[in-house]
Amino acid sequence: MQSQAEAKHDDAEIKHAQHSEFVSFTVAGQAFCLKITQIREIRRWSPVTILPHAPADVLGVMNLRGAVIPIYDLSARFGLQQTEASERNVVIVVSVHGKPVGLLAESVSEIISINPDDIQDTPPVDSRNTMDYIQGIISHDDTMVRIINLDAVISVPEQVLS
Template sequence: MSAAAELSKADDRELVSFRVGGQDFCVDIMAVREIRGWTPATVLPHAPAYILGVINLRGAVVPIVDLAARMGLEPIRPDARHVIVICVVDHQTVGFLVDAVSDILSVRHSLIQPTPAVSSDITRAFFEGVIAIDQRMLRLIDIEAVLPPIATRQERP
C-alpha cells in the first residue's frame, strides 16, 4: 500500500449507521460493543420517559434508552423487529433502542460537516456533525451528550 493510500485510510472514521423514526443517524464504531435484538426491559419507576428500563446483559444491568424519545422524536413502540445498540462510553454501558442498523461505513473526516447554526443548542450538543453520503443525510451522534447523566448517590449523614 502506498504512503498516500495509508494516509487517506488513517483519515477515515468508522461509523455504524442506523435508522430511528425514519431518519438516518450514526455513531463511532469504537463506542459500539454489540448489536442485539429487542429484549423487553424491566421498567424503573421514576426514570425519565426516554429510559425504557434495564436488561440483563450477561450479568450486567444495562439501561435501555429510547433514542427517538431522547432526541425529541416520536417514541418507539418496541417489538421484535427493533434493535438495541450496546455502547460503552467512559465506562458506562448503555443500550440504545433503534429501528434498524443499516451499515458500517468508512467516512473521511473531511466529509463530516458541522451541525448547521440554525439548529438549537440542544440539537448541536447531541450531534458532532452531518454527513452527506449515498444520497442520504446522516447525523453523527455525540454519544456522550446523548447518554443520560450518571446520578451519584449522596452520602447519608
C-alpha cells in the same frame, strides 16, 4: 493463507488510513451513525424491566450477561416520538463513561467509511436539544447521516433520574 489475509488487511488499512468507520442506523426514520469503536455490540430488542419513576426516554434495564444496563430510547431522547419497541428493533450497546448503556434504535443499516474531512458542522437549526446531541453531519449515498455526540446524549449515569 493467513499472511495473505493480513497483507490484504494492511492494504486496506493504508488505503483508509485517514478514514474512520461508522455504523449507521435509523431512529424514527432519520439516519444517524456512531463511530464503530464506540459500539460494543448490537442486540435484538427484548422487553426490558421498567424502572419506576423513570423519564420517558429511559425504557428500563436489561440483563447483559449478568450486568444490569440501562436502555434509552434514542428517539425520545432526541425529542422525536417515542419508539414502539418490537422485535424488529435493535439495542446498540455502547460504553459511556466506562459503563455499558443500551440505545434503542429502529434498525441498523450498514457500516460506512468516512473521511474526517467530509464531516460537516451541524448547521444551526431551531431545535437546541438536537443540536447538542449531534456532533456533525455527513452525506452518504445522497442521504444525510447525523453523527451522534455520545457524551452529550448520555451524560453521567447518575443524572438519569435527576
